[in-house]
Amino acid sequence: MDITDILKFVGPIVIVHLVVFILLVLIIKRLLLNTTMQAVKTVRQVEAEVRKKESGIVRQIEEHEKELARYKAEAEQDMERRRRKSEQEVAQLREKMIDEARTESERIVQRARQEEENLRRRMELELEGKVVQRSSEILGMVFSDTVFADLNKVLVDELVEALDEMDTDGITVDGGDVSFRTAQSLNVEQRQRLSDLINKKFGLEIAVEEEVDEALLGGLAFKLGSLEIDGSLRHRLQEAQEVLSKDNG
DSSP: OOHHHHHHHHHHHHHHHHHHHHHHHHHHHHHHHHHHHHHHHHHHHHHHHHHHHHHHHHHHHHHHHHHHHHHHHHHHHHHHHHHHHHHHHHHHHHHHHHHHHHHHHHHHHHHHHHHHHHHHHHHHHHHHHHHHHHHHHHHHHHSOHHHHHHHHHHHHHHHHHHHHHSOOTTOOOOTTSEEEEESSOOOHHHHHHHHHHHHHHHOOOOOOOEEEOGGGOSSEEEEETTEEEEOOHHHHHHHHHHHHHHHHO
């Protein structure tokens, strides 16, 4: 068997093996290409999922940052409101304390003025009392009982005449609201005259019963409902003292 025969026999086998080898190479290459493409696809999917997760994480971070910024702004606003409220409360408290101090100061000043006025009034009353008492003592030393009796009659008559001339249209007298005080007891004529005058002026029939008060010194003081008249000598001395005090003041 020569070389030609060998080639004829071996050639087809080699060709077949070569074709098989090429097919195997192509198959392996196709398999490798498919595996590579699948791997690339998988990697791209993983990358996409990673990017998606990263985007979600970024959004969450941004949302958290926004929420944190909102909380921070709200906290700052709340702190500002509290600060303003505290300042307002402090200002109101300061104003209240100032008002209370001013009111207390005014009250103290008013009380001091009132006490001063009361003291002045008490001193005036004491002085008037002493003056009236001293005047009554002097009158008692200077005038006799007869002169006092005459003076008392004159003062009572003057008061009765003044009541007779008085316009009493707007005065209502209750029979239970009538009282008389005199320095000396009234005589029968004076009682009758006074009783008739009250009946004439007020349409009221009463029996005049006086209360003797020697402190009046002389004259008559009476109360007829809303009408009160003090025509006593003591009252006249007090009025004179007040006039002198005003003139000297």
